[in-house]
Amino acid sequence: MSRDEHVAVYRIEGLSCSSCAKKFEDNVNHISSVSNAKVNFGAATLTVCGIATIQDLEKAGSFDHLQLVPKHEQFEKKAWYKQRQYQQLLLSTVFLLSGFITHMIDGEHSQFGILFYILATLIGGSTLFVEGIKNLIQLRFDMTTLMTIAILGAFAIGEWSEGATVVILFAISETLERFSIDRARKSIRSLVDLSPKEAWIRKDGEEKCVPIYDVEVGDICIIKAGQKIAMDGRVIKGVSSVNQSAITGESIPVVKQLGDEVFAGTLNEDGYLEVEVSKKATDTTLSKIIQLVEEAQANRAPSQAFIDQFAKYYTPAILILAILLAVVPPFFQGNWLTWIYRGLTVLVVGCPCALVISTPVAIVTSIGNAARNGVLIKGGVYLEELSAIQTVAFDKTGTLTQGKPEVTDFLSFTDKNERSLLEIAMTLESGSTHPLAAAITRYANERLIIPQENVESFQSHTGKGVEGILYGIRHFLGSPSWFENKLTPEVTSKITSYQQKGKTVVLLGTEKEILGGFAIADQPREKSKQVIQELNRVGVEHIVMLTGDNEQTAKGIAHHLGIKEVKSDLMPEGKQHYLKSLRDTGISVAMVGDGVNDAPALAVSHVGIAMGGAGSDTALETADMVLMADDLEKLPFAIRLSRFTKRIIGQNITVALGLKLLALLLIIPGMLTLWLAVFADMGATVLVTFNALRLLRSK
Known part of the structure; x- marks a missing residue:
């Protein structure tokens, strides 16, 4: 990708399976004006390098009714009955029930009943068939290929009601899958929704409400009590308690006053604040968190990479098993229709939905919750x-x-009073930025000690301390090792006792003697x-x-x-x-x-x-x-x-493979019908997804 190439990010509505994500990504990459496209399944986003309209992109995702909006926009919420996939599902269900009723009245071979089943199948499975047949021609074997072969095969052997039922149950399964995946993504979307879309700013003496993407660095944001802070910045006026749980996870509000930093997406609880904006909307801490979380969900875990690799060989293996089951036993037992039916049932049971989704849904949920x-x-x-x-x-x-050393004890080894020694120490350290110097200065300030204005011949010795002439005497302030030749047993004993308590000792002395010192500790x-x-x-x-x-x-x-x-x-x-x-x-x-x-x-x-x-x-x-x-x-x-996530992933893989194996074993003696096979597949998918959603409850 060249530096000047146009890059756009879109949010995707309706993306419910990782294989669909891969197919959508491939379709977008085939658009001539797109040089590269990447779908993040966990975050449901598409990154496009090149030029493509939303209409072009939605056409590439029409196989799964995908909808897109630019990353910073929201989807228009439609009632469920206004959405095309639900309308198709409802209408096909009506035709399926009509077929059942017609067969009950006119018998199993009623022409009207068969017509109703065909209509139910065409309406409910039109997208499925189009993709399945395309894949079959291209020898690409995925879930839609297996289901298409199974349904067409059921019609070919006269199982009209079962073929239509499989289509409806598969559509219901996809709806449930889409719902549960959306629940898993709820953690990220709640982060996206945290930041206000507009901000009140004061510019040229006028207060106005503008979109956050129009706010510039240096603008003054006005935040009243009860409002969310729209931009990262620094408080220039006001005092208030700010709830920062959206950014830091802290439940206790933090007091913000002049000079303090505030973050977009946090809540101003009870005061008035004016904030000078320090970052653009795309660079705020919240924006970075959202971006990093979404990128994190695209980084596959080792178990996810293994499952993806396994599924690559698993689907063709299921197809081969189905063909063998449909062809081999009849050579020895006859009864071709029975074994073809069982082979078709293997195709339905073998759909790898539950297996492929078992890991990513857990990763998405866990990272979002964290x-x-x-x-x-x-x-x-x-x-x-x-x-x-x-x-x-x-x-x-x-x-x-805490990273902020404090003086805990003052040591005196002379008859001079504490104030005079503190005055010498503070004067020597007043120009130093060392954390220990700052601790001594704070200690002296609390006791209202005023430093002397001039220190003659001041020198700083890295790793040792500082020295200078005060009152005509050269004084030293630093580590005990610097005073090694002046240490008495009494002083050494004191130093050791403080060091054993986790404290750092700084000594004050002259060329002749040690006057005193400070025990300093960085408090845990x-x-x-x-x-x-x-x-x-x-x-x-x-x-x-x-x-x-x-x-x-x-x-x-x-x-x-x-x-x-x-x-x-x-x-x-x-x-x-x-x-x-x-x-x-x-x-x-x-x-x-x-x-x-x-x-x-x-x-x-x-x-x-x-x-x-x-x-x-x-x-x-x-x-x-x-x-x-x-x-x-x-x-x-x-x-x-x-660890909980790893257990959930293990459980999901076990459930997905275990139910598949059990269903396959039940097919051989003829104990599993086509529509029960869909129930098994649907049940496994919903089970692993809802099992992963348990991670949302971890606090």
């Missing part, structure tokens, strides 16, 4: 990988901890310990913490959280090497980090999990899975969901 709960999983492959995770590795800072997140326990309960027994902190501090935090294994003093490449060594031993490992510093480690793990994707483009792009809020509790939920 997105609604603030967990973005980028494909079926990661969903399946997550279910098999044996080890979870956590970055410490900002993941298990409130729920980190609970999450570690929950992961153990769901069967993830090997949990390791990776950090660049020193060993004593790292072990102190790990002990508090209940983590047994710690790897400390690691640079980003060190984390990557450690995870690679785990992978090389065959262990399935997930890495949880912030998506920026931990990008190498996230990339090498089986599943890279980024924290706080809301507002972070890097996290959304680099990780395989994103926890949209800084909420680790979503991780055990995601693992449970992935």
